[in-house]
Amino acid sequence: MEEMLEVVDEEGRVVGLAPRSLCHSDPKLAHRAVHVIVVNSKGELLLQKRSLTKDVQPGMWDTSVGGHPRPGETYEDAARREMAEELGIEGANLEHLYDYTWRSERETELVRTYRCVYDGPVRPDPEEVTEARFWRTSEIEESLGTGVFTPNFEHEFGRYRRWMGRR
DSSP: OOOEEEEEOTTOOEEEEEEHHHHTTOTTSOEEEEEEEEEOTTOOEEEEEEOTTOSSSTTOEEOSEEEOOOTTOOHHHHHHHHHHHHHOOOSOOOEEEEEEEEEOSSOEEEEEEEEEEOOSOOOOOTTTEEEEEEEOHHHHHHHTTTTSBOHHHHHHHHHHHHHHHTO
16 A cells, blocks of 8 residues: 655645655645754764665665655654664664755655764665765765765755754
């Protein structure tokens, strides 16, 4: 059975449910999404290479963790579930960073982003992630705009750098 996502208005209020495939093909159906930026104690960012079976941007490097809250699920609970499912990370502390709206020709997502400092083992789910590794900021900056990263991640990385600059 296809995953159902909560459709939301501009303020994030739930106005209905729609199948994931429809939400990922109609930008009028704004839906909730959650991201987690996992960094190690050296400040390197953990990125995941999306599985080739993903319906959006397969085979590209992306934010550490990304997913959708289930109907009725909080953003934080979804972030914890997605970290466990995608990377095998459990029990780590989360820090809420910011919220934003991501719009593309394909979809509209209301994204809540968290950060997690983590130095433990990572066990990527091979159905979701083909590879995961820590990247130095300089490595990311050198690869921006080359097609290595998802457009979503490049946008997220810019927001994250601005957030880091305000600390």
